[in-house]
Amino acid sequence: MRIGELAERTGTARRLLRYYEEQGLIKPTRAPNGYREYDESTVDRVVQIKGLLGAGLPTRIIKQILPCLDDPRGIQFDRATQETLELLERERESMTGRIQCLTRNRDAIGEYLEAVRAATEARRSRR
Amino acid sequence: MRIGELAERTGTARRLLRYYEEQGLIKPTRAPNGYREYDESTVDRVVQIKGLLGAGLPTRIIKQILPCLDDPRGIQFDRATQETLELLERERESMTGRIQCLTRNRDAIGEYLEAVRAATEARRSRR
DNA sequence: TTTGACCCTCACATCAGTGTGACGGTTTGA
DNA sequence: TCAAACCGTCACACTGATGTGAGGGTCAAA
Numbered sequence: 001m002r003i004g005e006l007a008e009r010t011g012t013a014r015r016l017l018r019y020y021e022e023q024g025l026i027k028p029t030r031a032p033n034g035y036r037e038y039d040e041s042t043v044d045r046v047v048q049i050k051g052l053l054g055a056g057l058p059t060r061i062i063k064q065i066l067p068c069l070d071d072p073r074g075i076q077f078d079r080a081t082q083e084t085l086e087l088l089e090r091e092r093e094s095m096t097g098r099i100q101c102l103t104r105n106r107d108a109i110g111e112y113l114e115a116v117r118a119a120t121e122a123r124r125s126r127r
Numbered sequence: 128m129r130i131g132e133l134a135e136r137t138g139t140a141r142r143l144l145r146y147y148e149e150q151g152l153i154k155p156t157r158a159p160n161g162y163r164e165y166d167e168s169t170v171d172r173v174v175q176i177k178g179l180l181g182a183g184l185p186t187r188i189i190k191q192i193l194p195c196l197d198d199p200r201g202i203q204f205d206r207a208t209q210e211t212l213e214l215l216e217r218e219r220e221s222m223t224g225r226i227q228c229l230t231r232n233r234d235a236i237g238e239y240l241e242a243v244r245a246a247t248e249a250r251r252s253r254r
Numbered sequence: 255t256t257t258g259a260c261c262c263t264c265a266c267a268t269c270a271g272t273g274t275g276a277c278g279g280t281t282t283g284a
Numbered sequence: 285t286c287a288a289a290c291c292g293t294c295a296c297a298c299t300g301a302t303g304t305g306a307g308g309g310t311c312a313a314a
Contacts, residue, residue: 004260014261015302023300033310035261051228054221056183058300065232068239085243088236095233099226101178105192106222109215112195116212131290141291142272160280162291185270 003028006038010046017046023059025049025066055098061091130155133165137173144173150186152176152193182225188218 007014020026021036026045028036048069052062064087134141147153148163153172155163175196179189191214 002261013302015304018263019301031261033261034263035310048228048232051224052232053301054183055225055229056181060300065236069232069235085240088240092233092236092240095229095236097178098182099229099233101175102182102222102226102229105175105179105196106219106226108196109192109219109222113212113215113219129291140272142274145293146271158291160291162280180271187270 001038001040002031003036003038006042006046009043010050012046012050020046020049020059024063025059057091061087064088065091128165128167129158130163130165133169133173136170137177139173139177147173147176147186151190152186184218188214191215192218 001009003014003017006012007017010017017026017036021028026038026042026049028038028042031037045066048066049062052065053059057065064084068088128136130141130144133139134144137144144153144163148155153165153169153176155165155169158164172193175193176189179192180186184192191211195215
């Protein structure tokens, strides 16, 4: 598919799809006329990228992470240098930290909303 | 405490502490000489802010979230407008999305690392 | 064959978070 | 009392993720 369709299906600006490519996160082929050609699997990949970006990871890190997702069994594990493995390990830990932070705060918001709703309800039934 | 100590205890640049203040996230008092004075609780708050920023939330949103954490029981719930409540609800949902995304990817990294290690181990023992 | 809807590259702009340094006042300990 | 180590405000700069627009090709349908 071409960039317009991909943009629409992933809810991503064309500009950003080109940017992700520039950062080495996706690699479309080119049609004879120069148009980018994306295959079906790119849809999921872009959604993934957006998710990770939204969760605060920079493209530099996302680039290292993506290959693990293609085939988590590590088919090309021999290409993984010691350095990369260490980076992945560190990143995994920092993701755990993020998750904990988000969870804690999300739950606090939940409690807050709950409390407000309960109070509102109580007030309403008092009348 | 003054800004230097807070910076050291939270691992945050002074510059950023001033920036957070400018964004309305923390409100130090001022000593007679103009120096900022932070109380003990600010340490936790700054850590919280850093965590949320790292998880991709902008200061604008963090500002709305923080009051819920001060007292999740919603002591000042009446100050919460309908609009704010809706924003919080939306933000809570988007945080859940982030958490899921991070969890999924973190686990995939974990599996990958596991696979690589297993393969490395197998190779070593074969020799 | 022209028009409208695509696509391309290039480049400049914006926004948030962050770094850094200039310039000057305050506090503290030798 | 003087130096070192704080603190203050400004303000300019950078980075990464985005927006936007100019100038120009491609292609399909009327």
